[in-house]
Amino acid sequence: xxxxxxxxxxxxxxxxxxxxxxxxxxxxxxxxxxxxxxxxxxxxxxxxxxxxxxxxxxxxxxxxxxxxxxxxxxxxxxxxxxxxxxxxxxxxxxxxxxxxxxxxxxxxxxxxxxxxxxxxxxxxxxxxxxxxxxxxxxxxxxxxxxxxxxxxxxxxxxxxxxxxxxxxxxxxxxxxxx
Amino acid sequence: xxxxxxxxxxxxxxxxxxxxxxxxxxxxxxxxxxxxxxxxxxxxxxxxxxxxxxxxxxxxxxxxxxxxxxxxxxxxxxxxxxxxxxxxxxxxxxxxxxxxxxxxxxxxxxxxxxxxxxxxxxxxxxxxxxxxxxxxxxxxxxxxxxxxxxxxxxxxxxxxxxxxxxxxxxxxxxxxxxxxxxxxxxxxxxxxxxxxxxxxxxxxxxxxxxxxxxxxxxxxxxxxxxxxxxxxxxxxxxxxxxxxxxxxxxxxxxxxxxxxxxxxxxxxxxxxxxxxxxxxxxxxxxxxxxxxxxxxxxxxxxxxxxxxxxxxxxxxxxxxxxxxxxxxxxxxxxxxxxxxxxxxxxxxxxxxxxxxxxxxxxxxxxxxxxxxxxxxxxxxxxxxxxxxxxxxxxxxxxxxxxxxxxxxxxxxxxxxxxxxxxxxxxxxxxxxxxxxxxxxxxxxxxxxxxxxxxxxxxxxxxxxxxxxxxxxxxxxxxxxxxxxxxxxxxxxxxxxxxxxxxxxxxxxxxxxxx
Numbered sequence: 001x002x003x004x005x006x007x008x009x010x011x012x013x014x015x016x017x018x019x020x021x022x023x024x025x026x027x028x029x030x031x032x033x034x035x036x037x038x039x040x041x042x043x044x045x046x047x048x049x050x051x052x053x054x055x056x057x058x059x060x061x062x063x064x065x066x067x068x069x070x071x072x073x074x075x076x077x078x079x080x081x082x083x084x085x086x087x088x089x090x091x092x093x094x095x096x097x098x099x100x101x102x103x104x105x106x107x108x109x110x111x112x113x114x115x116x117x118x119x120x121x122x123x124x125x126x127x128x129x130x131x132x133x134x135x136x137x138x139x140x141x142x143x144x145x146x147x148x149x150x151x152x153x154x155x156x157x158x159x160x161x162x163x164x165x166x167x168x169x170x171x172x173x174x175x176x177x178x
Numbered sequence: 179x180x181x182x183x184x185x186x187x188x189x190x191x192x193x194x195x196x197x198x199x200x201x202x203x204x205x206x207x208x209x210x211x212x213x214x215x216x217x218x219x220x221x222x223x224x225x226x227x228x229x230x231x232x233x234x235x236x237x238x239x240x241x242x243x244x245x246x247x248x249x250x251x252x253x254x255x256x257x258x259x260x261x262x263x264x265x266x267x268x269x270x271x272x273x274x275x276x277x278x279x280x281x282x283x284x285x286x287x288x289x290x291x292x293x294x295x296x297x298x299x300x301x302x303x304x305x306x307x308x309x310x311x312x313x314x315x316x317x318x319x320x321x322x323x324x325x326x327x328x329x330x331x332x333x334x335x336x337x338x339x340x341x342x343x344x345x346x347x348x349x350x351x352x353x354x355x356x357x358x359x360x361x362x363x364x365x366x367x368x369x370x371x372x373x374x375x376x377x378x379x380x381x382x383x384x385x386x387x388x389x390x391x392x393x394x395x396x397x398x399x400x401x402x403x404x405x406x407x408x409x410x411x412x413x414x415x416x417x418x419x420x421x422x423x424x425x426x427x428x429x430x431x432x433x434x435x436x437x438x439x440x441x442x443x444x445x446x447x448x449x450x451x452x453x454x455x456x457x458x459x460x461x462x463x464x465x466x467x468x469x470x471x472x473x474x475x476x477x478x479x480x481x482x483x484x485x486x487x488x489x490x491x492x493x494x495x496x497x498x499x500x501x502x503x504x505x506x507x508x509x510x511x512x513x514x515x516x517x518x519x520x521x522x523x524x525x526x527x528x529x530x531x532x533x534x535x536x537x538x539x540x541x542x543x544x545x546x547x548x549x550x551x552x553x554x555x556x557x558x559x560x561x562x563x564x565x566x567x568x569x570x571x572x573x574x575x576x577x578x579x580x581x582x583x584x585x586x587x588x589x590x591x592x593x594x595x596x597x598x599x600x601x602x603x604x605x606x607x608x609x610x611x612x613x614x615x616x617x618x619x620x621x622x623x624x625x626x627x628x629x630x631x632x633x634x635x636x637x638x639x640x641x642x643x644x645x646x647x648x649x650x651x652x653x654x655x656x657x658x659x660x661x662x663x664x665x666x667x668x669x670x671x672x673x674x675x676x677x678x679x680x681x682x683x684x685x686x687x688x689x690x691x692x
Contacts, residue, residue, distance in 0.1 A: 029609050033349065040356055040371060047368050054639030055631045057363035060623075061370060064359060068352045074345060085346075085610035092215055092568055094405040103401045104604065107576070108597060111394075114580055115593040123584070131577045138401060140569035149570065150577075157581055165232030167585050 023084045030076035037068030106137035122172020127154030181307050188536030192240055192544060200237050201541060204244020205548045211245075212252020213560045214571060215260060219491075220507035220613075221392040222249030225575070227385050227515055228582040235519045239538045242515060243545035246508065247299060250491055251549055254291050254484055255560055259284065267449035267487045270457040274472065274479030281475045288557050289417035290427045290477050291484040292550055298435040298485035299546040302492025305439055306499070307539055313500040314528035322632035323644050325525070327653035329626045332503045334657050337615045350611040353602070354619020357382060364628055377591045384514035386583045387620050390596045391613055392507070393579035395603015397572045402604070404568060417557050427481040430460050434485030442493020442505075449490040449506070456482035492542070499527060499535055502625070510617040517621075 044061035075083075087095055110133035118126040131150035132143070140146055158178060161167040171178045192201075207229065211222040226245050230238035257268040258275035271291065278287040320328070337347035360371045361381030369379040419427070437452040437459075460478040464470045472479055497503040502522065504510035516522075521531065528535055553560070583596040606613060630644075637643020645651050 026609060029349075029605065033353075036353075036356060040359065043371050047363070047370065048366065053365050053631060054634045055627075057366050057368055057370065060627045060630070061359055064352060064355045064623075067348075068356060071345070071349050071352055075349060078345060083345075085608065086343075087610060088399065088607040092400050092405050092572075093403045095403055097403060099402040099608075100404070101402060103404070104398050107398060107401055108601070111576070111580070111593070111597045111600075115590055115597060118584065118593065119590050123581075127577060127581065130580055131573045134573035134576045135569045138404065138569035138572055140567065140573070146570065146573070150573075153574070153577060161228075161232075161585060165229070167228075167231050167588075169585065170588065 022082055023079060026079040026083070026085060027076055030072045030079060033072030033075065034069050037065045037070075037072060039065075040068060041065030103137055103139075107134055110134050110137060118172075119170060120172055122158075122174050122178075123169040124151075124154045124158045124174055124178060125172060127157065181311055184311075184532065184536050185307050185540060187533070188538075188540035189544075191236060191533060191537050192540045197237060197240050197541075198544070200233070200241045201244045201544050201548055202552070204241035205248045205545055205552055206244075208245035208248020209252040209255075209549070209553055209556075209560060210248075210563070212249035213255050213563045214252075214566070214575075215256055215564060217249075217253075217396075217575070218392075218507075219246070219249035219253050220388075220511050221396060222252065223508055223511045223515070224385070224388040224392050225578050225582055227389075227511070227518070228585040230515070231585060235521070235534055236537045238515075238519065239534065240541035240544070242512065243538065243541035244548065246491070246512065247295070247488075247542070247545045247549050248553075249508070250488060251292065251295055251553060252560065254295070254487070255288060255557070256564065258287050258291065258480070259561055259564060267453055267490075268483075269450075270453040270483035271480055271487065273457070274476050275484075277473070277475035278477065278480060279475075283475060283477075285417045285557075286419050286423050286477060287475075287480050289419045289554065290423065290481045292417060292553055292557075293419070294427065294431045294434065294481045294485040295488040296546055296550040297431045298438060298487075298489040299492055299549075300543060301435050302439050302442070302489040303495070303539060303542045303546065305443075306492055306495045306542075309443065310496050310500045310535075310539075311528055313496060314525060317500050317525035318529060320525055320649060321647050322629045322636065324647045324649040324653065326626060326629040326633055326644065327650040327657075328501060328503065329622050329629065331653050331657050331660070332497075332505060333615070333618060333622065334660055336505065336618055337612075338661060343610070346609070346611050347615050350606065350613070351615035351619045353611075354616035355623040356619075357387060357616075358620045358623030364624070365631065377589065382595060382620075383583075383586050383592065384517065384621060385586050386592050386595050387599055388511050388514055388617060389579050389583050390599025391603040391606070391616060392511075393575055393582075394596060394600025395607060395613075397575045397579070398600055398604040399607040400568075400572060402608075404572075417554050423477055426477050429463075430456070430478045430482035431485045433459060434482040434487075435489040438486035438489030438491075439493040442490030443496040444493075444505075449487045452486040452490050453483040456486040495539075495542070499538075501525065502527070504618065504621065507614045507617060510614065510621055513621055 040061050044058045044065065047057045049056040049058060089095060110130060113133065114126050114130045117129070128147070128150035131153055132146045135146045136143070155178070158169050158171070161169050207226055208222055211217055211225055212219060217225070223242070223245055230241050233241065254268050254271050254275070257272035258279055260276070275287045275291065278284065333351055337351045338344040356371070360378055362369055362379050372378040434456040437456045438449065441452040442449070457479060460476070460482040461470070461472045464472060464476060464478055470476070491506070491508070494504070494506050494509040497505055498509050498513060502513070502525070504513045521527065521534065580593060580596065583592050586592065603613070606616070633643050637646060645654060
């Protein structure tokens with residue numbers, strides 16, 4: 001979780017009663033921008049400049065890093081002046097409810113399990129775990145059905161990629177079975 | 179009429195039974211994924227990219243063409259039946275379309291959307307056939323300085339003109355440019371922003387970025403705000419129209435096409451403005467004729483914007499093929515897909531690989547026709563997809579997003595990147611950062627740096643080399659106007675997006691017109 005999401009709540013809690021129309025979580029985003037920009041700038045200073053290349057590898061990251069820092073500062077100023085983010089709507093999005101970050105954390109956890117296991121368990125098993133775990137995190141309680149659907153999806157996608165597209169997903173512990 | 183015979187050659191290479199099968203699969207998959215709630219066309223194309231991995235370029239293009247138009251059509255089906263547009267371009271379609279559906283005319287709304295999309299898509303693609311080669315023949319002459327200027331123009335347009343908040347647009351753009359920096363420097367081969375990771379030095383695959391930001395980011399965002407009360411889905415029969423509906427639709431179809439194509443073809447692209455203009459025009463014409471059903475489900479209000487949407491989608495192929503500039507999220511993903519085949523869209527594409535370009539254009543026409551043939555009878559089936567329970571639906575999206583990102587290189591590391599980018603996508607939605615500038619930054623950033631270095635190498639390090647071509651100067655003037663004009667206009671009248679929001683309550687808008 002290296003995104004701006006986790007920074008704001010802890011960093012800003014000591015502050016005394018901000019106006020309800022201020023979106024102080026945005027300061028976390030602004031801070032992240034400053035850090036990212038500054039690192040980009042620093043990283044560029046470590047590069048060696050080549051020969052016969054008037055621009056060199058540094059100019060672009062210098063500009064991008066500097067502007068990113070500037071944008072972070074501008075965002076911080078805008079936030080303090082009462083600029084509020086307009087969260088994105090959508091078909092299944094209900095913005096009247098407070099955000100349910102627990103579900104997001106569960107999903108990220110399930111995804112991380114997939115990242116860590118896919119190489120040795122193989123796609124057929126890791127993919128099924130991903131499906132079942134995500135459905136469960138999102139509130140499904142039809143475990144048996146989800147397991148069946150997940151297995152069908154992952155095994156059939158393994159075969160579809162293998163036979164149809166010539167892309168061989170890792171079989172993992174099912175090597176030889178599939 | 180050289181172009182036409184080249185197009186016929188394109189048809190010749192495309193029209194084999196196998197390729198037609200690919201086209202059918204593409205249209206079906208595209209519509210299937212596009213209809214799913216929460217998935218817009220850009221996400222549909224991004225999610226379906228891996229399906230084409232094993233195919234040769236021509237087969238893959240044909241499938242893309244189907245996926246592209248299928249995803250667009252699927253999106254409008256969702257917005258008509260659910261009244262919750264998945265993307266800004268179908269906001270206008272949703273307004274009257276959903277009112278029609280609620281009044282029991284869902285079939286007619288879907289029919290006019292499908293036929294309108296077909297007509298607009300066909301006319302639009304034919305216009306691409308005539309315009310893109312002409313533009314490309316000019317574009318070959320464009321030097322590095324002008325090309326650099328063009329990319330600046332595209333970025334400024336997408337960031338500050340189209341979005342609601344220029345500050346947020348630029349934040350997204352520079353985040354994208356930063357992601358684009360990751361990897362080996364093109365000239366000196368030194369890794370940048372790679373944290374000593376050889377896998378990062380390899381550059382981040384654009385497909386992983388697109389899937390992470392569009393699919394994973396969206397799924398996580400929805401997870402945080404999942405609507406617990408189910409949406410009301412309007413049942414639908416087989417789409418059909420009677421003679422009166424036809425009579426009322428053909429004018430809006432053609433006018434919508436006329437609005438949509440130029441906006442799509444300009445680097446200022448996007449479908450929001452033309453769909454909005456089309457909606458207003460049809461409303462005005464209906465009022466003059468005295469048959470104003472707007473606000474009660476007017477078929478003109480579906481036919482016009484939907485045609486404008488599709489014509490603009492076709493129009494985006496002009497800058498994409500001739501200049502290598504994507505102007506919508508969907509075309510940015512298409513560009514990423516083309517790059518995956520080692521094809522560098524840009525001024526040289528039309529001359530270097532004409533057979534591929536003409537095959538692509540021919541497949542767009544075929545995909546468009548198949549869309550009509552397949553989707554009119556299948557509409558009731560698609561409508562059923564709207565009832566998939568949400569936990570399983572979003573679990574499925576996560577599953578396929580992971581599959582797509584993983585299958586690109588078979589690296590677990592890509593999955594980790596996918597998760598991080600998904601979290602970035604989530605944060606962007608939370609903080610109202612637009613997605614398109616970021617994708618554009620990722621794709622155009624490296625190209626831009628390349629052109630900048632070329633231009634400077636030619637001029638021997640003189641900065642004035644950047645405006646040494648007349649065209650470059652003209653483009654910078656346009657950029658200046660593009661930056662200044664909205665600031666000036668905003669003082670005179672509210673931004674289009676504000677007006678569009680007001681339209682959500684037709685009664686309010688009604689009073690404004692009088």
